[in-house]
Amino acid sequence: MEGTSTKGGVLSLLSLLEVQARSRRHVPPQRSRVKELRAEAEALRVRREQLKTEIQTHQSLQRLRTSLDRQSTHDEEEEEEEEEEMDEDSENSQLLKLMARHTRVKDLLLAHHLIGGYDIVKTRHGKGVCVSVATAYEGVCLETYNLEMDLKPTLRICRHNVPPFVPLSSLAEQGDMQTDIRAFLETLSQHLNAFAGRKQQLKLVKEQHKTIEVMESNALCSILVLMFTVPKTKTAILCTLNYSDHTACLPARVQFECDVKEILESTEWRKNCSLLMETPLHKALMTMKKMGNIV
Amino acid sequence: MSSLKPFSKLPGLNTANILLVESEEQFQQSLADALVEETSVTVNVRLAKSLPLPLENEESRPRIDLVVFIINLTSELSFQSADASLKYLDPGYFLGKVCFLVTNARNASVPTERLDTVRKLAASLHCPLLFAEDQTPDGVTNATERLLTILKVAAGLVPLATALYLSNLTQCTVPLDIDQPSFD
Amino acid sequence: MEDSTRRVLQRLIRRIPTPQLKTTLEKWSGMTVAQRGSMDYTQTKWALTEKLLSLCEENDWTTKHITELEMIYVIDNPNQGMWHGFQLLDPEDDAHSVELTQFKEQFKSHLGELVRHVSVKIKKHTDEAVWIRIAWGDSFSRPNHLKPTYVVHHLQTPYVFVTGLTSKQKPLLSQALVLSTRHHTIKDANLSGRKLTAIRDLLMKQYQQVFPTNFPSPLAEKNETVSNPKIEREQAGPGAHRHQMACEAFGDGMLPQLQSAVYKLETKFKDHTNRTMTERDEPFKCIVKFESTNLLESLRYCAASGIASTPVTPLLSSIPLKGRNYFVITDNGPGPSSQMHQSQN
Numbered sequence: 154m155e156g157t158s159t160k161g162g163v164l165s166l167l168s169l170l171e172v173q174a175r176s177r178r179h180v181p182p183q184r185s186r187v188k189e190l191r192a193e194a195e196a197l198r199v200r201r202e203q204l205k206t207e208i209q210t211h212q213s214l215q216r217l218r219t220s221l222d223r224q225s226t227h228d229e230e231e232e233e234e235e236e237e238e239m240d241e242d243s244e245n246s247q248l249l250k251l252m253a254r255h256t257r258v259k260d261l262l263l264a265h266h267l268i269g270g271y272d273i274v275k276t277r278h279g280k281g282v283c284v285s286v287a288t289a290y291e292g293v294c295l296e297t298y299n300l301e302m303d304l305k306p307t308l309r310i311c312r313h314n315v316p317p318f319v320p321l322s323s324l325a326e327q328g329d330m331q332t333d334i335r336a337f338l339e340t341l342s343q344h345l346n347a348f349a350g351r352k353q354q355l356k357l358v359k360e361q362h363k364t365i366e367v368m369e370s371n372a373l374c375s376i377l378v379l380m381f382t383v384p385k386t387k388t389a390i391l392c393t394l395n396y397s398d399h400t401a402c403l404p405a406r407v408q409f410e411c412d413v414k415e416i417l418e419s420t421e422w423r424k425n426c427s428l429l430m431e432t433p434l435h436k437a438l439m440t441m442k443k444m445g446n447i448v
Numbered sequence: 449m450s451s452l453k454p455f456s457k458l459p460g461l462n463t464a465n466i467l468l469v470e471s472e473e474q475f476q477q478s479l480a481d482a483l484v485e486e487t488s489v490t491v492n493v494r495l496a497k498s499l500p501l502p503l504e505n506e507e508s509r510p511r512i513d514l515v516v517f518i519i520n521l522t523s524e525l526s527f528q529s530a531d532a533s534l535k536y537l538d539p540g541y542f543l544g545k546v547c548f549l550v551t552n553a554r555n556a557s558v559p560t561e562r563l564d565t566v567r568k569l570a571a572s573l574h575c576p577l578l579f580a581e582d583q584t585p586d587g588v589t590n591a592t593e594r595l596l597t598i599l600k601v602a603a604g605l606v607p608l609a610t611a612l613y614l615s616n617l618t619q620c621t622v623p624l625d626i627d628q629p630s631f632d
Numbered sequence: 633m634e635d636s637t638r639r640v641l642q643r644l645i646r647r648i649p650t651p652q653l654k655t656t657l658e659k660w661s662g663m664t665v666a667q668r669g670s671m672d673y674t675q676t677k678w679a680l681t682e683k684l685l686s687l688c689e690e691n692d693w694t695t696k697h698i699t700e701l702e703m704i705y706v707i708d709n710p711n712q713g714m715w716h717g718f719q720l721l722d723p724e725d726d727a728h729s730v731e732l733t734q735f736k737e738q739f740k741s742h743l744g745e746l747v748r749h750v751s752v753k754i755k756k757h758t759d760e761a762v763w764i765r766i767a768w769g770d771s772f773s774r775p776n777h778l779k780p781t782y783v784v785h786h787l788q789t790p791y792v793f794v795t796g797l798t799s800k801q802k803p804l805l806s807q808a809l810v811l812s813t814r815h816h817t818i819k820d821a822n823l824s825g826r827k828l829t830a831i832r833d834l835l836m837k838q839y840q841q842v843f844p845t846n847f848p849s850p851l852a853e854k855n856e857t858v859s860n861p862k863i864e865r866e867q868a869g870p871g872a873h874r875h876q877m878a879c880e881a882f883g884d885g886m887l888p889q890l891q892s893a894v895y896k897l898e899t900k901f902k903d904h905t906n907r908t909m910t911e912r913d914e915p916f917k918c919i920v921k922f923e924s925t926n927l928l929e930s931l932r933y934c935a936a937s938g939i940a941s942t943p944v945t946p947l948l949s950s951i952p953l954k955g956r957n958y959f960v961i962t963d964n965g966p967g968p969s970s971q972m973h974q975s976q977n
Contacts, residue, residue, distance in 0.1 A: 168590055274844045277943075283844045299843035312953055314841045318788040320728070369732060372760045373788045376731055397729065472937065473871070484862040496866040497938065505866055525939065 210249070217253035271338055280304060281311070286342050288349035290402070291433075295349040300341075307331060318373040319344050319399075343400040348374065350402035350433075357435040364448045365438060375399060377434075381447040388413050390447075394429065404430055421446055452501060453538040454545055457511035463490045464603035465510045466595065470518035471529035473497055475551055475582040479518075482592040489605055491596070499533035513603035515541055516595060518549045519566055521558045527566060534573070544611030545602050546575045548620075549591065551582040570620035577620035637695050640777045641688055644702050645681045653680065656705045662697045663687065695777055699753055703765050706782060707757055710828040713795045717823035717831050717955070720790040720809070722816035728788055730814055732756060735787060738812035739764065746804045751775040761786050768801055781805065784828065785813070791835045792818070793828055822956035830888035835955045839888055842879040874942050878935035881944040882952055887928040893957040895920040895947065900963060915962075928952060 272285045281303050288295045301312040308331050315321050324344065330337040351374035358379075359367060368391070369378035377394040391410040398405050407429045409417050416422060425446060428437045441447050452467075466483060468476040473495070480493040492510055494501075501509070515537060520526040530548075537546065548570045553563060570577040578594050581587025598618075602611040648656055654673050657663065667687055673680070687693075706712075736754050743750055749769030756762055764783040767775035781801060784793040792809060806818045825831050833839045865871065898915040909916070924930040931948055934940040940948070951957055 164590065165586060168593065171593070272845060276844050285843065285845060299841070299845075301843060312841075312843075314837050314843075317790060317836050318728075318786075320723075369756075370760070371732075371787050373728070375728070375788070395729075399728070467866075480863045481860070484860050491862065493863045494866055495863065497871070498867075501866045502869070505864075508864075509866075 213249055214253055214256070217249055218257060221253055221257055271342075276301065284338065286338065286345055288342075288346045290346070290350040290353040293353065295353060298345055308334065315341075315345070316348070316372070319348060340400070347396075347400045347402050351375070351396060354402065354434045358438060361435055362438050362442075373399070377404075381441075383416060384445060384448050386413070386416075388416060390416070392429075394434070402433065404434075451536045451538050452499065452512060452515070452541070454512070454540040459511055459513075459604065460490070462605070463492065463510070464599045464605060465492045465494065465513050466599050467494045467496060467512045467515045468518060469496045469499060469515065469530065469533055470520075471497055471526050472520055472523065475518055475520075475580075478582070478588050479591060479595070482588050483595065486596055489600060489603070491599070498529050499536035501536075513545060514595070514599045515546045516549050517546070518551065520551050521562055521566070522552045522555050524562070527562065531569065542573050542575065544613075544615030546573065547595075547598060548575055548577045549595070550577065550579050553579050567620055567622055571622040574615060574619045576615060576618040636777070637693065637698060638685060638688065640695060640698050640702075641684065641693070642681060643778060644698060644705070645677070645684055648705055650677060650680070652705070652709065656701065656708065659704050659708075660701045662691065662693055662701060664691075667691075695751075696753075699751070699765060699767070699777060699780075702780070703753060703755055703763060706765075707755070707763055710784075711826060714824055714826060715793050715795045715828045715831050716797070717821035717835050718792040718794060718806075718809075718818050719821045719835075720792065720813055720815040720818050723790070724814040724816070727814040730787055730812075732762065732787065735762070735812055739808055742811045743804065743808040746807060749773065749775050751777070766801075766805070783809070784832070785809070786836070787813075789836060790815070791821070791832075793831055795828075822958040824957065825890050825892070827889050827891075830890055833888040834890070834952060839883045839952075840885040842876070842884045844876075844880065874938055875936045877942040877944065878932045881935060881949040882928050882932040887926065887932065888952075889925070889929075890927045890951070890957055891923060891925065893922045893927055893951055894959070896958075896960045898960060898962050927957075 272287075274283045275281075276283050281301060283299060283301045285297050285299045287297045298315050299313060300310050300315070303309045303311050310321070310325060313321065319341075321341070324341055325337060327340075355367070355370060355374055355377065358365065364382065366380040367377070368380050369376065375396045377396075379392045379394070381390045381392060382388070383390060388411060393406075393408040393410070394404040395406040395408070396402075396404050407426050409422060409426065411417050421444070425437075425441055428440060431437075432440070438447070468479060470476040476495050480495060483491050483493050494509065494512065517530040517533065518526075519530050548566065550563070550566060552558065567577060576598065578591065580591035580594075582591075598614065600606050601609045601614045604610070645653070650673065654671075657671065658668065671680070671683065675683075691697075739754065740752050743752055743766070747768065748771050751767040751769075753765045754762060755765075762785050764785070766781045766783065767777045768779075768781065769775040779796065781794065781796045783805065785791070794805070797805060810816065810818050821835060823831055823835060897918040897920065899918075901909040901912065901916040903910055922931075928951065931940070931944075931951070935942050935944050935948075947959070947961075950959065
């Protein structure tokens with residue numbers, strides 16, 4: 154006893170004594186096992202009934218949904234048949250119909266969001282809105298950018314997470330945001346999508362083409378300098394891609410630099426130049442590799 | 449403005465319900481986790497930042513058998529919040545169904561007057577005043593055991609003991625010389 | 633070898649803590665592999681300094697080599713000294729196409745025209761940042777390498793971060809920066825702190841901001857802990873709302889580590905009984921300073937735990953929103969002064 158107590162102090166000794174005293178006195182509560190099990194069985198039965206009704210509701214909801222979906226795509230003729238079928242169902246059909254409508258609208262909204270529409274949320278009791286612009290490249294969803302705007306007195310962006318190198322304020326000025334918010338969002342979305350696309354291309358190049366050295370790039374991904382190596386001769390070629398149109402994923406100008414001028418004048422490299430201007434960078438490099446123009 | 453009443457609802461079978469009120473919402477979580485481990489009775493814990501409790505939970509809330517105000521002595525706000533919450537309790541609670549739990553009492557930065565104020569408050573309401581250590585697991589276990597003992601009595605699960613009887617024995621008393629300057 | 637080079641090297645080695653010395657020297661091209669291998673980092677700092685000084689003699693290092701070493705160290709350990717944020721305004725049309733080599737040349741030539749003796753070294757870091765080290769001199773003295781100014785700029789962005797700049801050098805640097813980045817003016821962003829990363833993240837919006845949305849990200853949904861059904865939070869709704877408001881105001885996750893925020897209040901003293909004070913022409917000044925190891929984290933906690941009221945007062949939420957931590961509040965400024973009553977950690 155003394156040995157164990159010295160470390161913990163008086164309080165822990167007291168609590169130890171308390172536990173011991175309690176365990177001596179402790180009488181396990183006598184409860185009828187059968188009763189307990191019966192109650193449990195009863196509870197489970199109730200639960201089963203509940204689940205059954207839930208399934209039923211869900212099924213009829215599902216049926217209504219499919220009929221609704223069909224209505225929107227097909228002729229009106231089928232509608233009547235469905236109506237008759239529903240009438241016999243129950244007095245809850247009105248409510249069910251509403252619920253089906255609701256899920257449908259929600260799904261539509263979600264679909265709209267998924268294909269890259271703007272997601273607009275009212276904030277501060279209607280005094281502002283928050284718009285999110287999703288970006289994607291080649292079917293891959295990338296970052297989502299948000300703009301929080303004040304509605305009054307004039308439409309004004311008060312908070313955003315658009316990177317600073319995207320000229321948001323000048324876009325807002327040029328696009329006449331007050332009158333045509335859609336056009337403004339459209340150009341902004343173009344800028345952001347193009348930026349995300351360029352960034353993704355650069356990322357893919359770094360991942361897929363270890364032999365190509367990225368000499369220079371910038372935060373906006375608008376200037377890219379790559380170094381290729383020509384097989385056999387091992388000549389280095391410097392390639393500068395200039396994406397001067399910031400709303401595009403493809404470069405506006407491609408320039409090669411090399412010590413051996415003859416290489417660049419060959420038809421192959423002329424083709425490469427147009428290839429780089431017309432196809433996404435990582436794919437163009439893949440083709441160039443396959444053709445044996447670069448290592 | 450509704451006040452919490454001790455006898456407005458029926459008790460559950462072999463069930464005790466405790467309400468932990470703490471403005472900082474720190475200690476109450478670990479305490480709650482330890483309290484629900486109790487096996488001999490079913491303990492339900494409700495956590496609140498302050499009183500009054502929201503009306504929309506009125507239906508789902510079981511009968512509260514014991515209200516515990518957790519006061520962190522290092523923070524004046526913690527005491528003020530507990531003090532302000534008291535008025536939302538039905539007077540029936542003060543017949544042994546309220547207790548105060550003080551943490552950080554040993555902290556050197558605590559002005560001694562604050563502890564005295566808490567003691568005076570507890571004494572004036574005839575409530576027990578417990579001290580707890582919230583940083584160590586041992587302290588949490590100890591505090592849990594104290595609370596469980598009081599809770600079982602308050603919920604009427606201990607034969608021959610009532611909350612009022614227990615609180616008569618455990619209520620905080622203010623020493624006579626509390627306002628006298630001490631000379632040691 | 634010159635005496636000044638020795639002094640610069642000595643001073644630099646004294647600044648670098650021994651654990652960092654190895655990694656820093658390994659990144660530097662000034663030593664041969666054999667020399668690098670011969671360094672014994674278990675020795676005392678004094679012995680190491682002596683060794684490096686003798687190597688300096690042997691390899692004939694110039695000040696250029698030493699400054700190179702210093703830049704490597706500073707780039708790897710940027711969170712020293714006081715960093716100030718500046719913002720470039722009114723970009724010209726071609727501001728977006730400024731490219732590194734062009735910027736380098738322009739900056740050097742513009743600064744060279746303004747100050748006769750100046751030593752500029754520009755290096756591009758892996759994270760697209762351009763680091764500029766400037767050792768200033770004047771028309772009579774040579775560049776002082778002991779007190780260099782460091783400038784960090786991300787091309788195509790309007791932000792510049794500066795440390796170690798005196799008020800005398802400020803207009804010179806401003807002019808060179810404005811001209812070489814193709815902007816018209818530059819202004820103080822009123823943001824300063826010990827951590828470059830924090831200031832950069834705050835101005836460039838590189839921390840996790842929270843926006844109200846209908847579609848919470850899957851990650852946020854996962855974070856909800858499964859709680860015991862016997863434990864119920866009475867005020868869970870308001871608590872979650874407070875947390876959301878706090879995150880919307882200050883951001884989620886790791887916040888930029890800002891050390892202080894200063895509010896300078898300039899107002900008119902109004903009290904009928906005290907005429908001498910009321911009739912004073914000068915404004916009545918008062919400075920409120922918030923300090924913490926991580927100020928934004930503290931403020932977010934205050935708002936989330938209910939110590940500070942939500943929605944967060946614009947005075948506090950302006951720190952991340954406007955990206956500044958120095959505010960001057962005048963009588964017709966944003967909000968009454970009585971809003972600043974919360975104190976924290």
